[in-house]
Amino acid sequence: MVLPISGTTDGRLRCVLPFKAAPVEVGLLRNAAASQLTRWGMSAAVDEAEVIVTELATNVVKHVGDGAAALVLEWRRDRLRLEVHDRSPVLPSVRKAECYDECGRGLHLVASLTADWGVMLTAVGKAVWCEVPLSLGVAGCRVERAVGVLEAYQSTGGALERQGRSWGTSLEESAVELIAGLLHWTAARGHDPDDFLDRAQTCYEAEADAA
Secondary structure, eight states, rough: OOEEEEETTEEEEEEEEESSSHHHHHHHHHHHHHHHEEEEOGGGGHHHHHHHHHHHHHHHHHHHHHSSEEEEEETTTTTEEEEESSOOOOOOOOGGGIIIIIIIIHHHHHHHSSEEEEEEEOOOOOOOOEEEEOOOHHHHHHHHHHHHHHHHHHTOOOHHHHHTHHHHHHHHHHHHHHHHHHHHHHHHTTHHHHHHHHHHHHHHHHHHHHO
């Protein structure tokens, strides 16, 4: 496993997790995917995603083996898209009963857990993809909006200081800077910054309890 490559594309959160198609990598990949979803505030999707990642990665290990591969996680507002890319152009199939035990069990399970799935050829091989519907609720919508605000805030300055840091770390630092800036703003308007923090905490706790 190598470090994830994260960012945004057209307002979508996206993370690429390269891995080697070897049995020992499957568990590491599953844990890395769970950690990334948790960082995005998508803990509710972790259990299903872990099963899907395990099945898709295991299929690559069994039928491609010992080669470079990658898992792509993409949050598309009300759906989580997962793609596993490998360097084999051979497309899997779950249509034939005789193939079920050998190569189709994982894909049958993936199909049962997702709203849609499919296979596509790529420039270097193929990708198996699937999409899991999400119920964002208030918390999910707030997370999505917060990421957009932080991305915009990040683009206004501090790019040189953040070079070489991961997208997640850079975003966390931007969040701290933005909160500090808001506290300065409240003080400049004659308000008590601690009062604003208390009100924000109360709002957060009420929404978290309702989720």
